[in-house]
Amino acid sequence: MAEKMADISISIKAKAVADRLVEEGFFSTRAAAAIFAAAYVLRTQFDSFDPATYTVSNGDGLNNAYGSFDRDGKWEQLLVNLYQTDTPRTYLRNLMVYGLEYIGDEINRTGRIQIADFI
C-alpha cells in the first residue's frame, strides 16, 4: 500500500539548521542539507535511532514536495529495503529532521561549524 505523503514538512528548528548550512555555503539548497543530515544519521546512529517511533515536533518549518528531496526515488528504495518499511517517506522525513536537529545541537555545543566533523 503506497504511503500517501506528497509533501514533507520539517520542524522549524531543523529548517533553521538547514538554512545555516546553506548560508555557510556547504549546500545550495535546504533539501540537499536535509538529505546530508539523513545520511549522517544512517551512518552514525542506524542502530540507536528508530525512525518509526520518532515524532517531529513543530512541523511548520518547511513544506516541500517529496520530489525535491528524492528526485529519483533512490531514498525511497533504500529505506524500504534497509528498514523493511512501507512508510519510507515518513522515515526519510524523520531521519532528516532528527539529523538536522542533531547537527544543530552539535554546532551549538562546539560553537563552530566544521562540516568535516559530520562526514
Added chain:
Amino acid sequence: MRFKELSIHNFGPYKDLETIRFDDCDGVSIIWGDNGRGKTSIMNAFNFVFFGEVKNRKGDLHDYISFINEEGAAEGNYTYEITLTVSDEDKTYSISRSLELMAGVRVPQTNEDVYPVLTVNEDGFIVESGKAEHIVKSLLPKEVARFFLFDGELLQEYEELLNDRSPNGATIKSSIEQILGMPILTYGAADARKAYDKYSTEATRVAQNDTNTAKYANQVARLKAEREGHEGEIEKLKKERETQMAEKRRLEKEMQDTEKLRSYLERKRTIEATIKAKEEQIEAEQDSVLKLLESAWTWMIVPTVQRELDVLNATVTELNTKQSQAASQRRIVAYIREAVEGIQCPVCQHKPTEEERSLLSEKIRRIEAGTSDLSSEEEVTLQKAKARMDVLKRFNVFGSSQEEIRRRCETIDDLRVDISDLRDVQLAELLSDIKAISKDRDADDDPMIAVDLHSRCEREIGILEEGIRAEQARIEQIDGDIVKLNKKIQGLSSNKDVLLANKRLGFVEGIQSIFTEAVDVYRDMLRENVERDATELFLAMSDEADYSGLSINQNYGLSIMLRDSGRAVPNRSAGWEHMVAFALIGALHKNAPFEGPIIMDFPFSRMSTKNKRNMMKAVPMLSAQVMLLVFPGEIDPSTTRQDIGRSIVQECTLQRITATHTHIERSDYNG
C-alpha cells in the same frame, strides 16, 4: 683670494663682536665646536656677507630675523653685521653686510621689517654700491660658491653627476664648468657669434646693392630670416624644456617627500590583491566542497548498507544451507525407499532380506524425522532477503570523497586565517600608518599621480630635446648654405665695399671659430686633468688595494674603478661617496683659473676612523687656505695634529657662555 679676517657681531649665537684672524699665512684653520655651538652659523656668516642669504634648517634663504642673537635682541639690539677682509691680487677688500631695520621699525616682527646692506671698502676707500656688488660677485660668483663654502651634508648630491638625466646633476655640472673657466669660452663664442651676425647682416646689405651679387645676397637674406625663425623656435622649445625640467624637479621632490607614503600605498595594494586572491580561492574551494557534499550521502550510507547486507547474507546463507541439506536427505531417502520397495538396491544390486528391509524402513523413518525443509515463512524470508540484497547492493558503492572534503575544508580554514591576519593585523596597521603620514595632505591628493606625471615629463623632455636637435640641424644646414653663397658673392663681386665687408666677416668668423673649437678642446683637456688630479687625491686618501683610480664622465661624475675587472664599483657607500666628492673638489680647485679659500662644515659623517684620517691628510692639498668646522669626536685631535700639524695655522674653539651666547677662543698652533 685670501681671507684675512672674519668678524661676526650679534649674529646666530655670537652676541659680542667675535673675530677669526687668518693673518697672511696659508694653511688649515680648525674650528672646534659641539653641536649647536655655532659652526653652521659661521657658514651662514659667509653666505650672508657674500650673497645676502642665510639658510635655515628648512632651506629658506631669507629668514634674517631668525639669526638675530637672542640675548642681543633681549637687550634691544636687532641688527647684526658680518665683515670679511680679503686680499685679491694686490688689492685688499673689506666686505661688510649688515642687517638694518626698516624706517619706523623698532622691533622687527617679520623679515619685511629688515633689510641687508652691503658696504665694500677697496684699499681703504668705500666704493659705490654698483661697483660693490660687482666686486663681491667677481670675488665669489654664486654659481661656484658650493665649491668654496662646502656643506658636507650635501655631499651625496655629487652622486647625481653620474646620472645623465638628473636636473640637479645638470646644475652641478654647470657650476663645475663655471669654476673651471668654461664660460669664458662658451660665452666668448656666443658673443663672437653675435658680432658675426652683425657683420653678416652688413655684408648681405652691401651685396644686395651690387647688381652682380644681389641675387645671391637676397638668397642669403631669405636664409637668414629662415634661420631667425628656427632660432626663435629653439628658444621656445628651450623655455618649454626648462618648464618641464622645473616640473620634473618639483615632482622628484614630491616623490621623495611621498616616498614613504607611496611605498605604504603600494604595500596596501599588494595586501588587498592578496586578500582578494585568497577570497577567490576560498570561493573555488567552497564550490568544490558544495559539489562533493551534494553527492556525499551516496558513500556516507555505505557502511550501514554493508552491515545490513552482511546480515542478510548470513540469513540467506543459512536458509540456503537448510534447503540444500533437506534436498540431499530427500535424495538419500529416495534411494533407500527404492531398495526397500524395489527388488534390489539401485546402488549395489543386492536383494535385501526382510530383516534388511525392516532396518532400511527404520532408517527412512529416522532420516525423515530429522529432516526439515524450509517452512513457507522461511521461503518468504529467503526470497525477501534476496530481493533486499539485490536492491541494497546497488547502494554499496566504492570510493568516498571524505578525504578530499576534509582537505578542502582545512584549506578553506587556513585561507580564512591568512585573510584575517592580513586584514586585521597587517592591513589595519598599515592603514593607521597611512593615516598618520598623510594627515597633512588633501584627501584627494594621490601621491601615485606624481610618478605618472614624472614619466610623462621625461617623455616630454625627450621630445623637446629631439625637436631642439632637429632645429639645430636645420640651422647648421642653413649656415652651410649661407657660407657657400657668401663665397660665391666674394668670387663674383669686384665691388670694394662688398669685398671689404666679406673680409671683415671672414675675420669675425675666424674669431668665433677659435672660441668655438676651443670649447671642446679645453673641455676634454679639463676633464682629463680633473680625472688625473682627482685620482691622485683619491689614491692618497684610499687604502683599498682593489681600487685603481677614478674615471670621469661627461658630467664630471667620477666612478671608482676596480683594478681587476676595469669596471666601475656599483652602489658605492656614503663613505666612499664622500671621499670621491672630496677628491673632485680638490681637483676642481687645482684646475680652476679661480683660486680661493675653502670652508668645510661637517665633512666627515659616515666615514670610518681610518678613512677620516686619510681624508684629513688630503685637506691641506685642497686649497691654500682651508677652514674646517668640526665637532670634537668627529676627528681625533691628536692624530690630526700628528698628520697635518705642519699645515695647521690655528685652532679655535667655540666656547659656550650660555645656550644662546658663544665666544670664539683662538689658540695659536705651533705644530
Added chain:
Amino acid sequence: MKNSLDDLKATLERIRKEKYPSIPDAVIEEIVSVQMANQDNPAKRQAETIKVIDRYAALIKSEESGGDR
C-alpha cells in the same frame, strides 16, 4: 680671485696659430679679459666683446691684401 688662465689662453693660442694665423693674438687676449671682467653682467660682457671685435675689424681696410692682421 687670482686669475691663472694660462691653460685656457694656451688652448686658444694653439688653435689660432694652427688654423687661423691671420687673426691677431691680441684680439683673442682682449676678448678673454673682457669675458673675465664682466662675468656678472651679461649685457655689458657682450657689448664690450663686440666693441673689441669692432675695433680690430675696423683696422681691416679694403686696399689691404687678405690675412695679415
